[in-house]
């Protein structure tokens with residue numbers, strides 16, 4: 263063998279670039295707009311971004327957008343928070359106590375695979391056609407993945423660190439608060455990404471069953487009228503909501519997990 | 524003021540693997556006891572039992588002696604893998620073990636400053652563990668242990684994850700620290716030079732199931748000892764003779780768990 267030794271150790275280390283992410287979306291939209299202008303996409307088949315933007319603008323002016331969005335955001339906030347708090351509590355219990363471990367996981371494994379949306383009629387009977395049933399759908403949909411994710415994150419905290427805490431006779435509460443909780447936090451926060459998306463999907467689905475207000479109800483009624491501009495305007499709002507939530511979680515991660523460097 | 528430990532009739536089994544058998548051992552107060560033995564003979568297990576982190580299958584450990592009033596955690600470990608919290612900076616890692624005690628804030632800060640100075644970490648108080656070299660991380664581990672003013676230090680191969688040069692440097696500093704503090708130490712190692720450098724009592728364990736094979740004494744202060752002194756070299760050679768066969772056999776054994 264003779265000659266220069268070539269570098270072969272690169273790759274497998276993707277770096278995030280928010281700019282590239284935004285640029286991709288913009289290029290996609292521009293391409294879509296161009297395709298519409300060029301006449302490749304018939305208007306009824308798929309409206310152009312410009313038409314969707316106009317529809318959105320009208321909705322915003324008339325106040326209809328805010329009415330629906332407000333209702334949806336309220337449900338999302340309450341439902342997700344309830345499911346998350348309950349899920350964190352049970353997840354920590356499963357991760358920390360033998361007594362809760364197997365019973366908790368058995369219940370979660372039995373109920374997690376049930377599509378919560380199939381239970382909406384039942385929730386309507388239990389909690390009424392109003393907000394109760396929608397929030398219950400959301401909360402339950404968020405609850406089970408949160409339990410599984412939290413229990414896993416707690417389980418992943420290095421045992422050596424916990425033994426260290428015990429070797430210095432830290433109290434049980436100190437060990438949980440200062441070792442288990444921060445150790446599980448990265449896993450818990452990445453779980454939030456999943457559960458916030460689940461919450462948005464379930465929210466729309468729940469609003470499609472017996473709601474007058476909310477983005478889901480709006481999208482459904484636009485769809486029934488084949489008002490594709492408004493239909494897609496609603497979808498765009500949901501997509502923006504998803505983007506904002508993802509960004510917020512990213513921000514939270516940078517704040518809380520700055521020690522990871 | 525220090526404490527001594529008495530281990531009596533210690534047996535330990537992990538499920539059906541007998542790791543320790545009939546260990547009777549006295550750890551004299553104010554001295555460094557080195558536990559030496561081939562890989563997998565149960566040294567870490569014995570250390571865990573000595574400090575109450577592992578419950579022995581049978582037998583008991585008793586501590587005797589007076590503990591100074593400023594001692595917050597009489598039996599204190601230094602870990603092989605450092606066991607630092609990556610989400611706390613150096614000062615925070617030391618503060619962790621003081622926070623559960625009703626110390627005035629000024630006293631806590633003073634203790635942190637004191638142990639940072641003792642271990643040469645003053646400039647690193649605000650550094651994250653991930654930014655430190657292995658040697659610096661173990662300094663934090665030692666600083667944290669000293670912050671509680673322990674009556675007995677339990678060290679499990681504290682320097683084995685470090686390179687040879689760093690290890691020699693830290694070993695000398697550590698020897699000076701414990702010579703000054705006159706704390707009881709139980710020091711687990713594989714390294715014969717470390718054993719004769721630090722040990723006043725060297726306990727040689729047999730291969731698994733671990734039993735006490737022989738106990739050597741080196742009755743002179745550890746301050747100022749050098750590994751190339753003839754009497755220490757002679758002991759080192761005898762230790763090697765003693766455990767060589769076991770080391771070869773242990774090397775060929777299947778390891779069951781961590």
Ligand SMILES: Nc1ncnc2c1ncn2[C@@H]1O[C@H](COP(=O)(O)OP(=O)(O)OP(=O)(O)O)[C@@H](O)[C@H]1O
Nearest residue numbers: 537542561562563564565566567568778779780781
């Ligand atoms: N938690 C555990 N469960 C089951 N077996 C274990 C456990 N911990 C240790 N062992 C086994 O017990 C034996 C003794 O382990 P120990 O860690 O005490 O040995 P050691 O002398 O410290 O070894 P080394 O020199 O490699 O650190 C080993 O065979 C190990 O595989």
Ligand SMILES: [Mg+2]
Nearest residue numbers: 566567568679
């Ligand atoms: Mg060991």
